[in-house]
Amino acid sequence: xxxxxxxxxxxxxxxxxxxxAHAAADIEINTPAISAIKGSxxxxxxxxxxxxxxxxxGFSRDGLVAVRDAAAVPLAQRQxxxxxxxxxxxxxxALYAEIANGNQHPEWEPEIRATFAKRWADKAQGxxxxxxxxxxxxx
Amino acid sequence: xITRRDVPDLRITVGYWRASRRLTQLIFFIGMTWFIxxxxxxxxxxxxxxxxxxxxxxxxxxxxxxxxxxxxxxxQRPALALNSQIKVAKAPAWGSLHAECGQVKLPAGxxxxxxxxxxxxxxxxxLPFNFTLDTAPVAGQPSLRLDLHVQDAQFSDAAGLHAAExxxxxxxxxxxxxxGRWLWNAGLAWSGxxxxxxxxxxxxxxxxxxxxxxxxxxxxxxxxxxxxxxxxATVHASGKWSVPERQxxxxxxxxxxxxxxxxxxxxxxxxxxxxxxGHVEMAGNIALKAxxxxxxxxxxxxxxxxxxxxxxxxxxxxxxxxxxxxxxYEQPQPVQLDFAGxxxxxxPLAASHLQAEVNRYALTAPELRLNILDGALVLSDxxxxxxxxQWYWHLRAxxxxxDMPALSTALGWPRMAGKVAASIPMVTYNAGTLTTxxxxxxxxxDGSISVNNLGMQxxxxxxxxxxxxIEMRNLxxxxxxRTFSFGAIEGKLDGDIQHxxxxxxQPVAFDAVLKSSPGRYPRKISQRAVENISALGGAGAAAxxxxxxxxxxxxxxxxKLGLSCRLHADVCTMDGVAEAPQGYVIVxxxxxxxxxxxxxxxxxxxxxxVSRIRRVTESNVKPVIx
Numbered sequence: 184x185x186x187x188x189x190x191x192x193x194x195x196x197x198x199x200x201x202x203x204a205h206a207a208a209d210i211e212i213n214t215p216a217i218s219a220i221k222g223s224x225x226x227x228x229x230x231x232x233x234x235x236x237x238x239x240x241g242f243s244r245d246g247l248v249a250v251r252d253a254a255a256v257p258l259a260q261r262q263x264x265x266x267x268x269x270x271x272x273x274x275x276x277a278l279y280a281e282i283a284n285g286n287q288h289p290e291w292e293p294e295i296r297a298t299f300a301k302r303w304a305d306k307a308q309g310x311x312x313x314x315x316x317x318x319x320x321x322x
Numbered sequence: 323x324i325t326r327r328d329v330p331d332l333r334i335t336v337g338y339w340r341a342s343r344r345l346t347q348l349i350f351f352i353g354m355t356w357f358i359x360x361x362x363x364x365x366x367x368x369x370x371x372x373x374x375x376x377x378x379x380x381x382x383x384x385x386x387x388x389x390x391x392x393x394x395x396x397x398q399r400p401a402l403a404l405n406s407q408i409k410v411a412k413a414p415a416w417g418s419l420h421a422e423c424g425q426v427k428l429p430a431g432x433x434x435x436x437x438x439x440x441x442x443x444x445x446x447x448x449l450p451f452n453f454t455l456d457t458a459p460v461a462g463q464p465s466l467r468l469d470l471h472v473q474d475a476q477f478s479d480a481a482g483l484h485a486a487e488x489x490x491x492x493x494x495x496x497x498x499x500x501x502g503r504w505l506w507n508a509g510l511a512w513s514g515x516x517x518x519x520x521x522x523x524x525x526x527x528x529x530x531x532x533x534x535x536x537x538x539x540x541x542x543x544x545x546x547x548x549x550x551x552x553x554x555a556t557v558h559a560s561g562k563w564s565v566p567e568r569q570x571x572x573x574x575x576x577x578x579x580x581x582x583x584x585x586x587x588x589x590x591x592x593x594x595x596x597x598x599x600g601h602v603e604m605a606g607n608i609a610l611k612a613x614x615x616x617x618x619x620x621x622x623x624x625x626x627x628x629x630x631x632x633x634x635x636x637x638x639x640x641x642x643x644x645x646x647x648x649x650x651y652e653q654p655q656p657v658q659l660d661f662a663g664x665x666x667x668x669x670p671l672a673a674s675h676l677q678a679e680v681n682r683y684a685l686t687a688p689e690l691r692l693n694i695l696d697g698a699l700v701l702s703d704x705x706x707x708x709x710x711x712q713w714y715w716h717l718r719a720x721x722x723x724x725d726m727p728a729l730s731t732a733l734g735w736p737r738m739a740g741k742v743a744a745s746i747p748m749v750t751y752n753a754g755t756l757t758t759x760x761x762x763x764x765x766x767x768d769g770s771i772s773v774n775n776l777g778m779q780x781x782x783x784x785x786x787x788x789x790x791x792i793e794m795r796n797l798x799x800x801x802x803x804r805t806f807s808f809g810a811i812e813g814k815l816d817g818d819i820q821h822x823x824x825x826x827x828q829p830v831a832f833d834a835v836l837k838s839s840p841g842r843y844p845r846k847i848s849q850r851a852v853e854n855i856s857a858l859g860g861a862g863a864a865a866x867x868x869x870x871x872x873x874x875x876x877x878x879x880x881x882k883l884g885l886s887c888r889l890h891a892d893v894c895t896m897d898g899v900a901e902a903p904q905g906y907v908i909v910x911x912x913x914x915x916x917x918x919x920x921x922x923x924x925x926x927x928x929x930x931x932v933s934r935i936r937r938v939t940e941s942n943v944k945p946v947i948x
Binding site: 218 | 478482486517592596828
């Protein structure tokens with residue numbers, strides 16, 4: 184019984200320390216690397232927005248973007264679209280890692296990614312596609 | 323199996339049929355209708371106006387079909403129709419397949435077959451076609467002549483990564499049997515439409531393929547093939563495709579001349595888009611020969627002639643690049659490369675000639691000499707290897723003295739006097755991370771600067787990082803202040819910048835101390851320098867000078883000066899050479915006239931400090947005094 188109590192209190196303290204740590208994550212932190220990545224993403228957004236509207240590209244559950252309907256895009260633009268998506272995802276992955284690094288906790292990357300995934304989904308405009316647990320959903 | 327015959331219509335119903343070999347059986351299955359038509363129709367056509375074959379299910383390696391129905395009715399339109407549900411092994415669901423010929427012409431014996439106004443439709447496929455097949459023997463030998471036109475065809479896979487639209491093409495195949503094998507020649511001409519085959523996008527502009535060879539059950543022998551890409555290149559190939567192994571037993575490809583200005587945007591850029599060569603303007607010619615054995619690349623020879631390449635983001639450029647790059651899996655090959663000029667991260671490169679040896683996936687060179695302005699970066703004992711798609715290399719580097727005025731101008735820095743030289747005992751690069759062992763020494767401003775523990779991550783990537791420790795000794799303050807338009811100071815300066823960290827070439831952290839060097843030398847500071855130093859600490863102190871008696875003097879004596887900044891989390895924590903009430907001493911005066919400059923703010927936002935320095939040095943105007 185005594186052991187169970189010890190294990191339980193250990194687990195509780197771990198949980199508490201974890202949640203305390205997460206509360207401390209500064210998702211708005213700014214470093215030159217982060218502002219460079221954000222700048223690069225901002226300048227790409229104008230190119231991606233028409234693809235969000237047409238449904239060719241949607242926000243995936245893992246905080247990235249994905250081609251969900253290539254047929255909505257003329258053949259001549261498909262590789263450009265693939266490259267845009269690859270470059271955007273490279274930046275997004277780097278952004279999550281940099282924010283975790285900036286917080287001095289690289290291991291927080293998955294939580295930061297999840298927070299951003301939710302943010303992207305919330306910020307998506309009407310008509311854009313967002314991936315949830317069941318699949319692609321049009322907002 | 324149930325077979326039923328109705329007169330005047332003939333109907334054959336097959337319950338289940340299993341095919342063992344996929345492609346040949348598919349052809350056989352479709353051809354069965356023809357066979358029945360050919361053999362039976364002369365007699366049956368009188369009695370039967372339609373022939374129907376139905377099968378509940380057909381199964382073969384790689385695909386299966388159900389509810390198959392073939393109707394042959396030569397007098398009707400369409401004359402031949404096939405409807406079926408079909409499922410390819412990997413496909414998640416059944417799809418429908420429809421094929422028809424508007425008009426068919428069946429030979430009475432062996433002879434010409436034709437299908438006019440043909441159409442194949444399935445999920446994401448629409449393929450209108452016409453074809454004629456002549457099976458009349460030539461000189462007593464079985465032979466075939468096939469002529470197929472595809473008009474306005476389109477197809478796509480589910481992901482849309484392999485697709486075509488408005489496709490117009492013509493294929494011609496002639497074959498005759500001789501001594502147990504087929505001698506064939508084929509032509510394919512692509513006249514219009516567009517094709518996306520990830521990552522390539524091509525438009526039909528008269529591309530043509532001509533090929534000839536032999537074929538038997540063991541191998542498809544390609545004696546010669548010629549692929550014409552108008553305005554870009556002609557590709558020659560020969561080889562042997564093994565039928566049982568389903569791979570090229572041998573393949574030889576030769577592209578004698580490739581116009582890079584045309585080939586790069588259409589063919590090469592899509593392949594290398596995510597690499598450093600992904601956004602480059604290219605011109606010039608390349609030639610390529612390559613050999614594959616048993617499906618593996620065995621050797622190649624790449625030749626570059628007068629190639630110009632310029633990175634769109636201005637990270638590098640090479641002009642009049644000529645190279646011979648042979649490679650052989652079995653033996654080491656010498657590589658040669660030279661260029662007339664260029665730049666790398668804005669460092670100007672002069673004409674250079676490089677030689678190395680490539681051994682499978684490793685490259686070695688005793689010395690690579692990159693000429694820079696009037697000096698050179700000499701890399702020695704170079705050893706590089708490609709492992710799992712990542713580069714690993716190490717080398718020693720020596721920078722022979724470079725003229726600093728020319729280099730600083732080229733880099734867009736303030737013009738600096740003197741020479742720069744450096745020596746790095748060991749540089750290693752491991753999959754994106756560059757580290758150095760030893761000290762990089764520079765001679766600048768009549769003093770010395772040494773850089774320790776220099777490391778970089780992804781120097782050509784989107785967010786490059788750099789870290790280093792820098793030590794500066796006896797820099798001439800007169801040179802330094804003139805270079806950066808800071809207001810004249812006479813004396814010598816020592817500096818230590820520990821734990822410098824740059825992200826995207828911007829400082830994010832360091833621990834810096836700048837102070838006058840120990841020793842005997844003249845120490846004078848101008849009034850403008852005093853004002854500028856005061857302005858760095860924020861307005862206030864300078865105003866006091868303006869109002870005081872000190873403004874009658876142009877310069878002052880000092881005993882020592884110094885300023886430190888520890889940058890962390892975008893805030894610079896500042897200190898001087900001595901403590902003072904409510905602040906710290908930046909310049910400690912001595913003699914007559916003497917001046918002491920104080921700093922009061924210990925915490926300054928980094929961006930605020932940078933903009934103050936910029937105001938003082940770049941705009942070269944007096945600080946704003948409130």
